[in-house]
Amino acid sequence: MNLRSRTSTLAMRGAAVVALMAWPALPLVAQRPMPDTTDDVRRVPVPPVDRSHQPIVVLKGGTLLEARDGRSLENAVVVMQGDRIVAAGPAASTPVPANAARVIDATGLFIMPGLIDLHIHFTQQRGTDMGRYSDSPAAAAIRGTALADQLVTAGITAVRDVGTMEDVALRIKEGVDRGIIRGPRVMWSGQLIASTGGHGDEVTSTATGRQKPALGGASHGVDGPWEWRMAVREQVRKLADWIKIGAPANKEELAAAIEEAHSLGVPVAIDSYGDYTDMAIEAGVDTLEHPLLMSDKAVPLMKKHGTSFVPTIGAFDNLLEGGYPTAGIPTGGFYHTHSRRFVINQQDHLKRVAEAHRAGVPIGVGTDIPFENEWRYPDAYFRELDYLRQAGLSNAEVLASATRVGAQIMRMGDKLGTIEPGKIADILVTGSDPRTDLKNLRDVRYVIADGAVVVGKEER
Structure with missing residues (x-):
């Protein structure tokens, strides 16, 4: 019998009930003791499991x-x-x-x-010869399977995939759960929800500046509060543990997506910058991914609203310290992108993380490596820990971010x-x-x- 998909038995039920009642409150549902549930954020009830005969x-x-x-x-x-x-x-x-x-x-x-990595993408590209091969969900699944093995071998036993090609991350999650492949337990976010032409829906390659073949085709972006709500519902329908949204978007769109996800008991992460970040925090987003172009209001707002922070500092330092050569992305910052027209500043990133740490904002570990995974992992994870140390966290605080705090941010603190x-x-x-x-x-x-x-x- 496979046990990964199930919770603890009676000894854990009380703690699980407290956690479920504390966040998020589901409307129109009586708060009663839950039976055993899946070992993910969705907490779907499952029959009790008897472990008394397990080794x-x-x-x-x-x-x-x-x-x-x-x-x-x-x-x-x-x-x-x-x-x-x-x-x-x-x-x-x-x-x-x-x-x-x-x-x-x-x-x-x-x-x-x-260890816990709160920001990965199983379907990102690999290899010095990546340009020779067409991409597809099947190819992404093969790459993701290799990355899963790399991660768990290094002691990273839980990850959150915050944006994937089709259902690849879900199938990797299932493969690990069923014992088919080696890897960490996976929480996945489905596809990034973005406005038309926003981050995740641009038709210009950030590596070359060339227009992608999809130009003129159906957009994957969504527009208006109702479409953002529908997009959230679709990802939850596809079994997503988290919702991932991206800027730019207007205040009503961000608020609609976050409210809809929370009403369904699913948390929300955002890839954002500038005023969009402030709007998302005020709307109740659960985690802010990246320290990009943060305003002076962002950290006080995060503290006020209980927002967690996953800085992924290394992902942007890589751009400043050599780019991603195999993908043709040069050193220096973002190029050829309309949705990220700002300069990357590593010292400002470290300053914002330090500010958040001093304010008591929960900080987790995330890597967000988009290319060259075969030699950047698992080193990228340990480098990220050092960036947090540079930002002022002590060794003990960094270890907590990589374990206990990371589990709480992932909404798995009662289990991990x-x-x-x-x-x-x-x-x-x-x-x-x-x-x-x-x-x-x-x-x-x-x-x-x-x-x-x-x-x-x-x-x-």
Whole structure:
């Protein structure tokens, strides 16, 4: 029986109910205790699952890093059964079950929650020869499958895809859930909702400036509040966990999309800039992606309205530090684009992240690498952690952004982000202490995803 699509049993129901009641409130629905639900943002009810006969895997002897409060626990024991953590604590009071199927000696190692990337695109291009080949959903699925393996092998056990070609990210999600491919658990956003001619609907290539073949054809953009509502409904109908919208758009369109998504119990991310960002924050958008051309009002508004921030600093620094040569995108910034007519300023990006951090805005880790994935991942993730450190976050705060805070931003905080009983068994074990140096996250010894040992060195 596949367990990834299900929640914990009775031990987790109370916490799940609290989380569901706290956000978002569904109109005209009685707030009653929910049965078990899917392990995604949609929280669709499913029949209860009995894990009592599932194999038990144990980590013992390592230092357990609690990203929730910064504390650590030496000589710890973590007991997992099926896809859930059933016990986590000091060895003196956390016995190793006699019927454990596998006991991993983690003495001298460091045990922490799996890492989270809140901004990826499974269907982006790869390779120095990408220009030789036509693109298609099938080709994108092959690329995305390769990227999924890269991510989970590096200890990134949960991701949010915020814009995909057709249903590729959904099928990768299903492939991981069913055990067909290796990868992180996936939350996906369907297709970007944009206005006609806006970001995501331009007919000019940002690499060459040439007009795309679709010029003159049917636009994928939507216009007016009702069309934006319909576009949200269509993505939810297609099983999206999140809605992704993009600027430019007017105030009524942004508000309509956000209100519609929230009424359906689905959160919203926005790729935005300038005044559009301020309008979206005031309308209740859940996450702001990128620090592009932020106004001085943006961070105070984010604090006031509870907006989370996924800066993706590295994606834009790449443009300043070499571009994306295989895609023909030169160094310096955005070119040939009508919807992004502004200069990229790395120091301003870092300043905005620092400002948001000081204000107490939740900050998550996202990479957003559009090209050359085969050699930019997983390095892009660890570089992003260093950018957050440059913006003023301490090592402990960066680790929290990559785990506990990231899970909360993803709307999965009751299931992911910390190692405690009832949560999903997504765990990274490193050979060196990441608290002293974030580079030690690269020293991967074990990766456990959904209770299965995906990467594992021989036990000593």
